[in-house]
Amino acid sequence: MLGDPQRGLLTGRLARGCELCYAGLKAVIFITGVCDENCYYCPVDRDRFGRSVIYVNDERAHSLDDIVREAERQGATGASVTGGDPLADLPLTLSLIRGLKAAFGPEFHIHLYTPGRYATPDALVALWRAGLDEIRFHPVRGDYLKGVEYAVRLTRMRVGAEIPIAPGLEGWAKEVIRFVDSVGGHFVNMDEMEFAEPNREALRLRGLRPSDSRQAAVRGALRAAIEVLRWAEGNVKVPVHFCPVSYKDLVQVRNRFRRTAMRDLRWYELPLPDGTVARGEVISEGGEVLGYFRPGGAVELREGERARVVVSYPTQSREPVVCEAESEDPGEALRECVT
Template sequence: MTISGNPEITLYNNPLPKGCELCRLGSKLVVFISGECGDSCYYCPVSSERFNKNKMFANEAEVSNLMDYIYEAYRMGALGAGITGGDPILAIDKVTSLIRIFKNEFGEKFHVHLYTSGRYATNDALRELSEVGLDEIRFHPLKVEYREALKKAMKYDMDVGIEIPSIPGEEEKILELIKWAEKEGVKFVNLNELELNERNFFQLNSRGMNVSHGITGVKGSFETAKKVIEEFKESRITVHYCSSVYKDVVETRTRFLRTIRVSAKPYEDFTGEGTLIRAIVRTNQNLDILYGEKIGDNVYSVFPGITDELVKKLDIDELKIVEEHPDSRRLKVSEKVLKSNFEP
């Protein structure tokens, strides 16, 4: 059996878990249900803005209620959702309510997976998750005793896997865990490239770890994962390496492009990087609404390809090209002023 994939992006020895397949299509809504967590991993990549905070996010945007997740799922044409945190089981009531809403709104084929350490994965919690339709559960068993939660989960009708960081120098520890998982009938193990960010920088740096791959990938993490996958290339258990480059570039860009296809307005152009381009025009003259949309007093959002035509036809006070992310935040990437009659 050969190892498939691209070393810069992802490697795997067997077909990927369903949740990962949909992620590759950019069709998974990222549900951050709460930052509350009873563990404190030194390598945790969750930002200070979210960690141990009772906050909810749909993809990149903070939300205030569960229906906001449904609106964002429609915006991007989601085929599923990944519920993360924190440890989502600490917000079990919100989680089960949300899964029920997803299934009622989009049907049973809407695939939902969830991440947990296993610390709080009691039989009661797992039964509730299974009964509302959770399709896949991914454990990060920080301690040996957390492995008992995987055994419990396999009694229920959902795919059970492990997802852990590929920590340089911990090949033997990871190999032991996967051998245990294979023996117990766990379906897959995902090895994420260890990421360095503003919150875990000092913890990782003090251990001699620094970035050498992409923007956040820690040196040696890929090599560790590759050695592990090679050990299991003939095994039935799926072992999958997912790089920080994939998460930062491919996954996000694919999801943005999907959102553009579903929700972009007719007057918006887009780039191959998954950003939207539009022109903002300020004029006292009447602008035919067919050109775009009025967004303020004498201010219009129009297709950027017609700006030369508008300059010839109208007395324009201000004209600029804006590049934005396509999600609900509309985070501005760049702005180029083509014409302005206003003093700086």
């Protein structure tokens, strides 16, 4: 077993989609919130779930052009397509895949998540022919596993499963892994189950509790994952990967933000190590923005003016703001936000 519990554990080679996510090179495309499953642990926000809405890197999108612009801003070399269930709107998903390949070329790597309800042979072949490189099944019902077999047999996509792991799910995880291995699948990912606002009450009703030491994770999920990984090492050949909740913030999102910030930096912004950006604002006594300066650089303030340093995520809107500090000393304002 390789890796560490904060960044991931695995029994074999990481899937290509995961490699690119790790480096912050994947644009995350939420193609639809429509999904006909009702998973108690689903972390999708209620303002997205069940709705025909599109987001890319959490930016609202209304067209393929919006998606392409955000992927270009990020410098993405691939995309992960998620939801909801992308196959619940197959024509839209096929159009997206074709559009991304046309815009960025055949090497632009695209992987997709689906429960498998609509993973018919015809749908899977259509996805492959459109250019999908990798498909990840979340088989909430046993008969959905058939989609894994269809995809392996009928296409040349990389095929695997991606499932949550928590105490009580060890047997199900082993069943899924054994099936993927038996049909020639290429990988299985286990995601550490997380507490999020949409699923918090449902998890508590099932006796699950937040971890004391692993932020947002379900208590005991790491222990359950290690049990399954040790079993997999001796019983199957398919690579199995454990993706912890901490990985998203410590690695995936942070690397994506760093990459985006460096490509989309404004003259008055300073990139910070965690992927956020700091901008300097000269403000009046009433809080009106009079001008900008780059934090850490020299700025002259007139009587009544103050310096404000604002730290935000490198989204197009520069929201949300994570820190604001005002001072007559620009250096002091910066130190307030970065210490």
